[in-house]
Amino acid sequence: MKLNDLQKGRGAQKNPHNRFLKDVYEIREDFLEFCRLEGEEAENTKTQYIPIFPKSIVNKVESPDVGMLYSMNPYQGCEHGCVYCYARNTHEYWGYSAGQDFERKILVKEAAPKLLEAKIKHKNWKANTIVLSGNTDCYQPAEQKFRITRKCLEVFLKYRHPVGIITKNAFILRDLDILTELGSHQLVGVNISVTSLSEKTRRKLEPRTASMQKRLKTIRVLSENGIPVNAMLAPMIPGINSHEMLKLAKAVADEGALSFGFTVVRLNGAIGQIFADWIKKAMPDRAEKVLHQIQDCHSGTLNDSRFGVRTRGEGKIATQIHEMARLARQKYFKGRVFPKLNHELHEQYKTGQMKLF
Template structure:
C-alpha cells in the first residue's frame, strides 16, 4: 500500500480479496497492453429479493434475540464495522465493496409483515440495525424502515433500534406512537465528539452534534433514548468517554452501553491499513492498545470477553464508563417493554438489554 493516496469520504482504503471467490480482477502491471479502468468511487445499489428478513440471533452477548436488516452493506463506511465480513457471502468485498455496493432488500416490507403476523409469533422484540444501519442514506429514498415501523404499530410489535443517522427524525411520528404503547427503545451511537475523528472513522455519518440533537428531539417526544459509546478505540477515542456520556445525558439519554473495538475476520487487515494512513504517527500506539484489550490479538471470540475486552486497559475503560454513568444518572433503572393485549388476547412482558 506504500505511496497510495488517502481515499477521503470512505473508511476502507482498499478491497481485500474475497476468500470465497477464486478469480481476481485488477491492475497488476502498469505497462500491460490491455486497458483496465479503476472502479469509480460512487455508490451503487443492488436490488435483491431476500428469502427472509427477521433472523434469530444466536450470540448470547449482543442484547437481542431477533434482528432485521433491510439493507446489506452500509454507505456510512465506518472502518471498524463488524458487518463487513458478511459482505463476502454476497460475492463482494469486505472493504470498499461494503461501502460502495449496497444490497437493498426490495421485499423487506412484505417479509416483515409475514413474519410478525404468524399465529405462533410471541412478539419478542425485533432489533433494527443488528447488522447494518437501517437509516443509512438510501433509506431516505426507499423508506423500507419507515414502512416496517408502520407494520410494527399495526401488529403492536416491540422494536429496538440503533443508528447513527439523523434521518431517524423523519419517523418520530411513528416512533412516538410506538413509545405511547411502550413498544420502542432507541440507542444512538456516538464514540467521539471530535469532528476530525468522526470524519476519519465514520466518514459518511452525521456529526456528533446532530446525533445529540436526535437524542434531544426524540426524548422530547417521550421516546426512550440511550447512547451507545461504541466502539471505543483505545488510544484514540477512550479519553472521550466522560464527555460523550455527559453530553448524551444532558440531551435526554437514560441508558448507556459501550463496546471495545474488536477486529474480527478481514476487518483487522482493513483497519490496520486505514490506521497507518489516517494516523501514521499514532498507528503503533493505537494498534498496541487494541491488542492489550484482547489478550495480544485484535479480536477475541470468547462471548464473555469479546465486547468489553480484558486486561488493564479494558479494566480502566470499564471503570471510567461505570463512574460517569453514575455521575450522569444513566442506567438508573432497567427498561421494560409494556404488556400489550393483542388480537390473540395474549399478554407478554418483553425486555430489552
C-alpha cells in the first residue's frame, strides 16, 4: 500500500507526530516498497488491547459548555475510527498518536467497576449524573470482550445511582435488561449519535460503527422500553452531512427520541491535519470546499477553542445549521421533554442496603 492509498476500515489515514514527544516516527515510501517486495508487513495494523491501572475513574468535567459534570471512560482510544473525533487528542497524553494509534491501541481499565463503586460509596459523595462516556465510546468493540460497561451499569443499579450513556453502537441493546430496570427508577438517559442517513457517508466517516438503520432501531427499542433517548446529530459537517439536519431530526423523532442536540464540527489539535489528509483521499472532489466551509464556521480556521462558541460555530453557514435545528424542533419535537434523572434514591442505597429509618 502506498502512502496516498485509502486504508479501508480505519478513519485516520496517518499517524501524525505526538506534540509531546521529541522523536518523530514516519514510514517512508521506499520502506513500504521494500516490505512489499519482501512480503512483509510494514507495521502491525491489528487492534491491540492494552491494560492500564488508574487510581480513579470518575472525572469532574471543568469545561462549562459540555453539558455534564462528571464522566467516566472504561476505555481510552476507540476502534470506531470516527475521523472527526475530538477525543483523538487525548491519546497523545498516553504517548501515542491521535491518528491511527487512537483506533488500534485501546487502553482498557478493567478495574473501573471497583473504582466506581468506591467513589459512589464514599461518605462525601452526593449523587450527580455520571456519564458513560465523555471521551470515548463505552460500547465500542472492546466491550464485547471485556464487558466493563455492563459491570459498571450493575454498580449503578445496585446503588440506585443516575447514569447517562453516550454511544453510537447498537451493542447497547445487549444490556437492555439492566437499562430497563434503571429506567423504571428514572436513573438512566441514553444519547445515541446519528450522523448521516447515507450509509456511504457513514462508512467513510465512521468506518467501524453500527449502521444507521441499527442505530435508529436502537432508539426505537430503548424508547419502547421506557428509556429516554436524546439523539446526537453530531457533528454537523458543512458539505458532508449538514444538509441532512431536518431528515435526521425527523428520523430520530419517528423512532421515539425525546430530544436532539448537535454541534458544528471543529477540528482541534492534531485532528485538523488528520481530517484534511483523510478527506483529500476519501472525498478528493469536494475536499477543498468542505475544508473552506468548516473554516467559514470558525473565523477562518479549522478550530475555535472559545467556550460557548467552539461547538456552535459562527458565520452564515453555522447560522443556517442552527436555523434548520430550530425548525426541526418546532416541527418534530414540539411537546417532547427529556426527563431529569433521579438523584434522590442513591443516599438510601449507599451502603448497598436500604435504610430502615
